[in-house]
Amino acid sequence: MLVGRLRADRVLQSDPGAAALYERDPAAFAAAFRRYEREVPAAAFHPAEEGRLWRGWRAAAADSSPGTAADGRPPEVRRRG
């Protein structure tokens, strides 16, 4: 839980879109982050790299489930690996 919380901090610090989602709808961000944590390995060391992973995941989510990104709800994406 502590490791996950630190990763969420890194996402929020490195991606303005994530920070905006958190401010607008904390529950939606939390749900999206939980899915992100399950589906995307923590391969990034630097917060900027974590931000890129997050944006890539959100973009893939938007592609695979049109319309869900704009309303801030957790996206439907295919599980990796």
Place this chain on the structure above:
Amino acid sequence: MGLVLAPDPAWVAHAPALVADVDYLVVTPETTWRPEGSTWGANGWWHRFRELGQRYARPFVGHGVGWSTGSVSPPHRRRWVEALRRDAVAFGFRWYTEHSGLTVAGGQHLTLPLPVPFDTGHAATTRAALDALADLVPVVGLENSALPFVVGDPLAEPGWLGRAVGPHHLLLDLHNLWTMALNLGFDPLAWLARAPLDRVIELHLSGGSWTGDWFPGRPQRLDSHDTAVPPEVWDLLDHVLPRCPGLRGVTVERMEGTLGDDDVPELLGDLRRLRRVLT
């Protein structure tokens, strides 16, 4: 007596008052990096921190978190070696310390050091990681991390640290020790009685706080570096100071993002108290 430089505009705004009170500055190199292709370049803090050291004529000590001393040749080390070699020259680190435990496992970055078993194999792995660091900065040390749990008996840790550091040194973080004692339920003086205090090169002091409502179960003490040094940690300092013959410095830590204008007197108070203790 030293102070960790925090990559935080609010912290740097108070630097004239803070740096004036200390003898050396501690840099966590990875907070001064940014990705540049396959290497780590210098970000703005790298230049700001060097300027601070030059302006106030203070030497630097290095202190990392992400080397992952408990890992066997993790893939990220190649980039680290290149960046640390550059920084060791640029900052002229007097010595360099890293945390015990794993921050990289299975290719995943954990951010927070997690425990390894206190056994011979992991002592050898940690020793090899320190040897590799010593190729970059000749004098290196290992910090007792604030571990959220341990594999086995927490009182086995100090003896294991002695085996892991070998000819290198120990950085004894007294708030980490106190935090673990509270969370895991042991006597910090019993831990210290088993520790190789003759290997201690540096002591760390900081404050911390407790988990909030978000944490299920019993509240946990966090090594969050966001408050004044608590009385119990000052007591531990009084206990260990006469027992560390190789001590070179005592460092105060304060986390970026936790130093508002109202907090500065508190931090200055800690620094002045430490000066009195050391003189």
